[in-house]
Amino acid sequence: MEQDGMTLPVTPYDGCGKCLVAVRRLSRWTDATSSPERQARQDIEAVDGINGHIIGWADDWEVSGAVNPLNRPALGPWLRDEMGPYDGIIGPDVSRIGRNMRDSLNTCWLMEESGKLLVTADHGIWDLTDPAQENQFTALAWGAQMELRAIQKRNSDAAENARASGRPRNKNSYGYRFVRLVPTGKVDHVAIDPVAAKVIREVARRILDDESGQITVNTEAARLNREGVLSPKDHRAVMYGRESEGTPWGSKMLKSILTSPAALGYLMHQNKPVLRPDGHPVQLADPLWDDAMRKALIKKTAPKRKPNRAPRGVRLLAGRAFCGTCDERLYVGVSQRGDGNELRYLCNGRSRGLPKCEHCKPAPSMAAAKLERIVEEKFLGNWGSTPLLRREFDPGTGYATRIAELEGDRERLERDRAAGLYDRPADEARYYENHKRMSAEIDDLSALPERPASVDWVPTGQRVADQWQAAADDAERREILATYGVKVILYPNDGTHGDRVVVHGFDEDAESDVRQAIADYEAEQAAIDDDADWATGAEERRR
Template sequence: MRGTDLNMIERPYDGCGKCLLGVRRLSRMKLATSSPERQREDVLTTAASVGGHIIGWADDWEVSGATDPMTRPKLGPWLRDERGPYDGLVAAAVDRLGRNVVDCLNTGYKMRDEGKLLVTYGHDGPWDLNDQVDENRFTMEAWGAQMELRAIQRRNRNATEKTRAAGRPKGKPSYGFQYVRTVMGGKIDHVVLHPHASTVIRRVARRILADPEIVTASSEAARLSRSGELSPADHLAVMYGKPAGGRPWQPTSLKNILLSEAALGYLMHQNKPVIDRDGNPMRLCEGLWDRPTHEALKKALVPRRTPWIGRRANRPYMLTELALCGQCHNRLYTQTSRDEPPRYVCTARNKGWLSAKECRPAPLIQARLLDACVEEWFLQRFGDGMIFETVYDQGNGVAERVAELKASRERLRADREAGLYDAPDDAVWFRERYAAMGQRLAELELEPERSPGMVRRATGETVQDRWDKALDVQARKEILMDFGVRVILYPNSAPVRWVAGVVHGPERDPAGVA
């Protein structure tokens, strides 16, 4: 409307009967897009044309038009009457409400039945769905939006199939990989390992393989969150110029990354490698690790019951899980309050444990004091020692490559028996591929096999170096766990206040007086 200040159209709810909600939606947000601004201007203009004003915005960015308006993150709560009163909806077009005829009609009828206004840019006044002409026009515009959606989906599906057949990726890269484009915004030219993310996930794999009984996907997810490493979702957002959401690592997500064959550098479809014309998985680039390591991770990440002694705990105190009571030999717990600093204390007798009925007096000490004493003792005893790490040697992978080649050959044979290669030219191709696989299999079976296993090697740093590099208390606790440190605390009245030592298994007690 001429002479109308659009900035005055936005004001709080006042009960005038035309307090309208602005609806905006966009499937893909890009830096260069001007759609949000254009939709805003259209919505404000439309609201002014019916004498209304905007009390709020339901902006659903990165939301497909196929999503039911009732379930949309921003619009849904308003439609479910969870955000307060409003007198109607204003959108830049019918397709901003949705691209599904049923969803659009359901939203329109909801407004009609509740006596609320439904206004879109380009339509003269509010929609009157009690009028057959308006109802038919609204239905036709919703139908047009749905037909456009189906056309977009068909084009995307065809493009995806062609891209996959050509051996090129489409969609989001797996964690640890990144796409390289020769032209900004152009097609993906090739795939490479992400320099930082690949290092992060490879270190996780090495830690789990080195000690699968103690190091788990849950403990590693907690460690990565504590150290500030971007979660896969945040890492992807940052790669594409969006802000990180501060989301933590999830154990299930980390486990899926470690177990997926995408880590081998394969082109994936529906969580399975895409097979080329030779019957082998299509490879995009070098993998994060090889097939033997993948098989070892599958064995290491099998759910199991882990003992509490040595398990990677996540509480921010250095001696939880490591300190025991000298009276009853139960675990010490941390006790916190507003007036007192954190303390290590034995609570077994207070809990009524039979093993602690004679635990009197229960030992108690401020956490910072015991932490400092144990740190001094540990560094004096081990600080100058060189650290050796146990790492997984994947061997030469002959057995795994033989198994993979046999699986590919079996796949070809099954397709042949199903009648897929009955045509003369297909039969020739089948015989050539099958013979090539047989020849390669015979060559592999002649190669000497070096079995995978764990090996020890020097890291080039001392215990003091690693201790100084530890980012937080939990990281230092993991160093103590790696050395098998155990601490026994006695009451003040005992001749010895505390004892520390090293054990090589959960069945042994600490020994040695500090």
């Protein structure tokens, strides 16, 4: 077995009584004093010393010693008897078994009571029925736990000092990267990661611009996976020179990134911004978007009471094609046609026993490729030459949001004062200074005109047909159909309907609204240009 640049011996289980599983563990790969190679040599030498042999390796990398051995990814399945027969485990020392005294003792007694061996390189075979060995093992386990507590205390103090000095301590948030002046050195500052920021800003724009309800965190996670965009974990791994593990995007992960205050460039601790002495969050980097947009994302991604679930399939008409007889949503099924199988849009409401579909006979059915081709021709025939508009989210001025934030900071300051945190004369002066500054900023913002957030239509200079042809797949084209409210009705082939396929959503009022939006946009741009020309002329006249 080749691993870590060295050959690890592995022999089959033969029931000799000393068929052992070798244990290795590292909390951090950078732990050079307990490297994988050194631990492997210790295990091999120890197993040779008792005339045993190794049948497998339980390597837990990046696993803290505080984790119960039964729950460790590699060692746990062996201890739970999920990996087949073995006669015991062997490790370099007690701390590699575990650093929690209770868990280490439980593991040792588990081996003892089940008739298996527990071997460490610094001792040999442990026998807990011997009081002297029991006391020795307990002392070593206690020492390992004391070392763990010291490490945890150092890490806790380092994290607290980092927060107090406004430095990042945890992993970088998606959309940002740590900038170091020397490789593996301390973080000098935090900057926006252009690759990740482009991805997440596009996701935020698509969700906020959508008014059809068909673009959600679920559909966006599926889109990112289809397009092969690296997930945050894989993106971080590649950024630091490691290999991608193929971790997929998930809706919860995506929603967390979109709604977290970390996207505002704040220093975070336990999912909350770290506050400066003046009550404002510590700013590490430029924001990916402003707080008004973050609140809009929170509202847009919040669960709906009556969800109109967006389809996750990749077919063009998934969720948009309905039965003309019972109005049940069609599904894509496989039917045998001739010598092969064929994908078809079908109504299976009656076969599922739905009451409203009781009289849906004959149920409509059509080849998927044919129905999609008909819908595409009708849609482009009606909308293809229409100027293409893009919905663009305007966060507004955000003054109201900022006022609410300042009022919250001021209330928190007042609560701290009531709790006695500003009783000393020096602290009292600082309290009045911060309270006066916050109140003045609130008054200044309240006097400014507020422009609420909105979604506006903006011309792109293209036609709808151009957008349709440029779409990456049918799932993206389905979003276009949703934008224009297209609903497809399929009738049965019983001769009662001349046109079996009816595409709703084409009306003159909708097209008139589009053209009016273009006219309003052009008039607005003309007014802006006129104001700029007047300002330029006024400046020249003053000169």
